[in-house]
Amino acid sequence: DGDELPKELIEVGKKIVRSCNGLFLSLKVLGSFLGGQKRLKCWERALQKLRRIVLKISFDALKVEKKNMFLDIYCFFCNNVKWGGTMKETIIQIWTNKKSGVEEQDASIVLDMLVHQSMIKIEKDGVIKVHDQLQDMGRRIVEEEKAYKDTRI
Missing domain, CATH: 1.10.8 (Helicase, Ruva Protein; domain 3)
Incomplete structure (x- = not known):
């Protein structure tokens, strides 16, 4: 019909x-x-x-600390063509610098929670990836809400 x-x-x-x-x-x-x-x-x-x-x-739904860490990954580390992405250990080292006050264990826990919530993916080789749709969302958040003024990095 x-x-x-x-x-x-x-x-x-x-x-x-x-x-x-x-x-x-x-x-x-x-x-x-x-x-x-x-x-x-x-x-x-x-x-x-x-x-x-x-x-x-x-x-x-993420707490502020996790939001900022997700935006760090989106803005600075994810799917970097030049570097082929960033290693989990590198991000933890950067987050746990003396200025940030973030403990290594806390940074690792936050990364694991972001993986569990499907916000990021850690490849077998340790490289962190963010899905294209989440990258688009991160871009919109940064542009529209100006949510990423301060950084620990």
């Missing part, structure tokens, strides 16, 4: 449903918004915004 959705919309729709994590209200609101839309761009934009919101909620 003429009301069938194109295959591309169905695929994006499935991603949107997964991103809502079973939250009925989110599904209902997005369903109402997208119900009459047949343009793929509109659906893709909705999915991008939904993913950004989820990532921002994860960032906002």
Whole structure:
């Protein structure tokens, strides 16, 4: 029948449903918004915004110290093409310099928590990586909120 959705919309729709994590209200609101839309761009934009919101909620839930450490990683260390990323040990050394007051064990715990919360990934060789979407979020946070004025580095 003429009301069938194109295959591309169905695929994006499935991603949107997964991103809502079973939250009925989110599904209902997005369903109402997208119900009459047949343009793929509109659906893709909705999915991008939904993913950004989820990532921002994860960032906002971090304590200030963890937020600053995540932003340190984003701004100075992550996925550096020239260096191929930064080693976990190097970041811990920088964070634990005499000026920072951060203990080595605390820095290591924060890194482990950021990994556990899927904010960063530590490769087998010890190089820290940040997902592209989280890099975009970090860029927006730094630009929009000016959250990264002071640094321990």
